[in-house]
Amino acid sequence: MSNKSKLSTESYKGVRDFYPEDLFIQNYIFNTWRRVVESFGYTEYSASVLEPAELYKAKTGEEIVNEQTYTFTDRGKREVTLRPEMTPTVARMVAQKQHDLVFPLRWYSIPNLFRYEKPQKGRLREHWQLNVDIFGVDSNYADIEIITIAHRIMKGFGAKDDDFVIKINNRKIINALYKKFDLDEEKSHKVSKIIDKKNKISVAGFEEALTEIMGERALEFITSMESNEKLIEALGSNNKYTNELASLIEQLQDSGVTNITFDPTLMRGFDYYTDMVFEVFDLHPDNNRSVFGGGRYNDLLDIFGAPKVPAVGFGAGDVTIRDFMETHGLTPKYKKTIDLYICTTETKYVKEANKLANNLRQNGLNVAVDFSDKKLGDQVKTAHKQNIPYVICVGEDEVKSGLYKVKNMDTGEEVKARIDEIVNAIKK
């Protein structure tokens, strides 16, 4: 054991190793996602984490591409990016087979995504994200379905309705407000970015930043966003988009999504959203933050020169869901996938133990055999330490009689069983 070439056992900064206990929770999250979205008829697709860098230059927020992605040049001089989000990829895939695909297209995926940023709570350099999208439906029905799925997912993790709120807005409402305040495209874009960061800066800083762009009208602008009433006052009571959003909220409440509220300051970071945007927000005082969100993006296929396809969807990350579960005491307890551990009184019985194990495997049990020449007690301890629920010891008696003692490691209870009875002794 020399130290001369001793390597670190640490993972790369900001990414995670998943030991079995960690992966168990990860798989619980993925399985919950899958169960809910498949129940709504969504089909899984996938793609590589490597994408041409150009893909992100057109429509992703500028800050994200320039400062926050892993981008490098390969030996063939191609610029490659580790995908920071899935939406450009799914848009690329839909555009590529647009003529073969059947719309409405309900698709989901659980990709890993990379961001080059300082690791902090809820933000790591790599995370996994459920992406759910419906393509080809322009009507509110699709928006309702997508938000209903988001709601069902939270319930799928055991959340109660008062654990979280769904905030909703429409980019077109905020655009109408920009118009009313005579902001051009460039200024609008800047104001959006400031509003998006509202919760991360002070009230004074927020006012100051807006004043810098729109001058003395900033205060009036801020006031108009303070409440629904003030906003309607500013836009007029017959504004198409506020009325549509009110109707959308009503329909959602009617179908059981009651914890939903209009929030005119809700932006969502990506530039490609065109209409409705929403966000699931944790209401727990210890984790008062966005869990995930999404929105409608009707123009994204433009960048491929493909015909327009209306789309609405969301992306939900594993790290924020994990934080949500921990905050609300919803994290599941670790359970092994193995049913039975077979010990041997002497290694000469390993062959018999293997035969028994193979028989039981064919009958649906997950079985491991202890090959070691450790004492029987130590072999049983190995099973105990690994939380394996049942143990059988194989020795001379068992091989001669064909009768095995199946030990329940929880209760200590032992049941004698022939080979064909073992599966039932364990499965019940």
Next chain:
Amino acid sequence: MSNKSKLSTESYKGVRDFYPEDLFIQNYIFNTWRRVVESFGYTEYSASVLEPAELYKAKTGEEIVNEQTYTFTDRGKREVTLRPEMTPTVARMVAQKQHDLVFPLRWYSIPNLFRYEKPQKGRLREHWQLNVDIFGVDSNYADIEIITIAHRIMKGFGAKDDDFVIKINNRKIINALYKKFDLDEEKSHKVSKIIDKKNKISVAGFEEALTEIMGERALEFITSMESNEKLIEALGSNNKYTNELASLIEQLQDSGVTNITFDPTLMRGFDYYTDMVFEVFDLHPDNNRSVFGGGRYNDLLDIFGAPKVPAVGFGAGDVTIRDFMETHGLTPKYKKTIDLYICTTETKYVKEANKLANNLRQNGLNVAVDFSDKKLGDQVKTAHKQNIPYVICVGEDEVKSGLYKVKNMDTGEEVKARIDEIVNAIKK
């Protein structure tokens, strides 16, 4: 639809997009792997695709690190590699928690791996690979289990015993041969690389390359590897390693792995193998190649300055398994995860359709609703084109009567059912 900024819809070179039909096969492969290895009591772990580049410099084959990896420098000046294989990662993870882990440790993972190489049949720049390893067992029992799992996996994909052969060797046998031919470490290493590439070069090229290293004894060396008899002649009939390997093969044949054969030219590319190595080889004339392989590596934890842990395992890639399945006609037929499509006679019934869908989802069905204002016949066609097995249409009659016609899209048969009867009508 302007062409000015038209982006390509192609994926990055040498990686794959997985449309639902492709991902279906991928998931079939992953599920088959999982089922088999979990039946042997193996537990899943995972890690990030990003690893510090140092991890690969110590023990992976030189060629692989220098010429074949994706390695780049991040903004914090760290050298990062997209993992080309999983073994160094799992060794790192075992070394990190060596004192908390319970041995024997049976672990598996299904990571994606990257190689910077010219894409060709069976070799892409990204592939997924089942990694199965048992740590902490020095005896042949672990080798037997690992090879048995490899065999069961092939059977799990529907392979027959005469579709493939398992070739087996021991690095220590070849090392004994090197010693007999007075080859030092450097020459041995070079000869190993040449033998590893034997099938890719001509017989004359092979002889020439060996002659360059060992002079006129090359021919004698080649002869000694021609058959088991010649090898035993060269090493003596009481050689420890040939005898052990013969015993290992006998035990495997005894436990049902009959298609196994000793191959003294089998090398496996990685430098870290210390003892037994094996390879599953496709016998079909159209795909006469290695499917996957592995071996014993007892010294890999040394690079972390950690105590030695004996280990044996293998890595099986998705691309070669896919080629194997295609060659032997074993690829499964695509099946959607969705059970039922609900159409509406008018969009005003979408609300009722959603209610019905939500009810059925709670009872375990995967259901999609058509929101479009297309004609009923076109909605049914949408379901048909997507291979959805059942359709229900909702209109005035259905809402009034509470009776729904469940149409089997395969047979055309229709059954009238109340809400609580629909699940049974479909599940049978």
